[in-house]
Amino acid sequence: MISLEILDLEISMFMESKTLNKRPVEDGLSRVDGRLKVTGAAKYSAEYNIKGVTYGVLVGSTVTKGTIKALDTKRAERAPGVLAVITYLNCPNIPGYHTDNQPAKGPLKIFIDDKIYFNGQPIALVIADTFERALFASSLVKAEYNKEQHQTDLKSNLSNAVTPGKAKDYTRGQEDAYKSAPIKIEQEYVLPTEVHNPMELHAIIARWDADDKITVWDKTQGVKSTQRSIAQAFKVPIENVQVTAPFVGGAFGAALRTWPHEIAAVAAAKVVKRPVKLVLSRADMFTSVGYRPQTWQKIGLGATADGKLMGITHEASGQTSVYEDFTEGAVNISQLMYASPNVNTRYKLVSLNVNTPTPMRGPGEATGAWALESAMDELSYELNIDPIELRLRNHADNDPLSGKPYSSKFLKEAYQLGADKIGWSERNQKPGSVTKDGWLVGYGMGTGMFGAYRSNATVTARMMADGTLILQTAVTDIGPGTGTAMVSIASERMGIPANKIRFDMGDSSLPPSPTQGGSQITSTVGSAVYDACNELKDKFKQVNGGTDSTDYVQVLKQHNLSQLEVTTLSKGGSEMGNYAAYSWSVHFIQVHVNPATGVVRVNKAVSVADAGHIVSPKTAASQIKGGSIMGIGMALMEEAVIDHRYGRLVNNNFADYHVPIQADIPQVEALFVNKPDPHLNPMGAKGMGEIATIGVAAAVANAVYNATGKRIRELPITPDKLI
């Protein structure tokens, strides 16, 4: 067995001998929690050893619509080690499920009645003293159903699409103006269902500490929102719910909300009077924690002969469940991206016998950009204008939606940086005209944008006598490197090295931070760290009789203090009301396509972000690369397939649901304009989690067209579509 020390030593030798330490300082801090993660010392929610823990396994419905006619749980209950089999027949009352003014539609209420809305819907939770015994017993639960005719196919149900209450048709100028333009295109684009599939399975350990006190170790993007949801569901005081999630192994939106399985685990812990650990199986992950919804889109673009957009029409119909409306801004990007005088959009939902979708990286915009940026590419060929030139001719100098100036926009610089890096000048506008070693070569690009936000966060900053700065706030880090970015900001503010700073997070008892989502954490929590550090410096100055000093240890000693601490609430200023704030990205792709087999190889990928000032260059680059890889997967591989005869997923596993692996991905280059946004926050930083993916899928499809002359309008672009 290798001891941790040896592993540590090996890693530090690796770090010293390899590239990492040789990089220039401006490449930024390495992940502050990197060592904990690679050594396995970082604990994820399923990895806590909780005394007396029991294990839960879910049983899913094998029909897609109907009611449960009979449930046989007797054999499972008698199986070795089984403590309980919870179903709708015996589930304890979940008080939050029965409050007044419940909307007609809403989140799935687990084990509340006999109704089946989708295949895989939990019908039982088996609790046993070991995982294996729970798993075995779960196979003994038998159900009979009254089956009803289900609908799971978006395409054959498009005529049933309805405008959801939350969505409004949008018109600027004249409706469908593209139809009367001299040059026009009108095309349909289809995006299949994509599943987040983070590496870490969703997992929760739930424990009741008293009749009205709950502790959970839970995979979540927001410990405070999970605390709120569990308190509401079980009607306990919010401060009596403790949520712990210091590490999260990817989420992409799947852990933004509290799901039925989390509520079930807490309820089960009450039944068995012991802690319950519930880890979803990979198959459960496809039906329990949402997905990017399959969406049909139609784009109409009209332009003058010299490429000025005269009209954009964007329609989208996405799927949702029958019990809950999930809406996203799939068409919003067409209202915002280009300076067209006439724009109209329509967004609709089709209710199907599927589980409810949920935001997935770049929610709405990633879907919309796939269609819009494909359509812009089609228009560029129609006009015989370079795709970048077409975008420059329609560049919006002010926000077309509000008419407000941008807080910052350096999109033109981003086009230039990326074009230079990918070698855009090598591109031939004529499709199928370039070959290399028998492969067709093509270039494509796509633009992305996403709102740049800042909300409220509170940070405690505490300087200890030994010079350690401890920062504390409830935020989680689902992977982008939040701790590293926060330490970078604090290090710069306080003038102390990063290794003297500790960032505590992922704990609901810490000062409040928002949920990690919507690319807003560096802006929001970073501002709070920034403000807290300034306040702490002021406090030191006061203590020190008005003299500035970064020798905090000396000041504390001199005044006989063991520590000095501030807690700072940081809010965005009202001046943001005067600006439209967005992050921007441009993605460039070079593909090689095998004309015989239809195999697409991404040979080069360059993504450029205008995300303001980059506070943590190394993790930022990693974020952009990860987003590009996700977009390549979206373009070429990802698709959750339902056999509509049964309404059941056929590829709910990693063997059949394809995501990119190392061999699929070239060196991805991440570039930054790196100019501060002067208004959004004191760092000048804008978010980049979403723009990393938004626009990539279109860039790949556009490159495939440039290589082959084949326009693929239904993702993923699998070889069969190219031969």
Ligand code: MOS
């Ligand atoms: Mo995300 S979809 O901002 O977690």
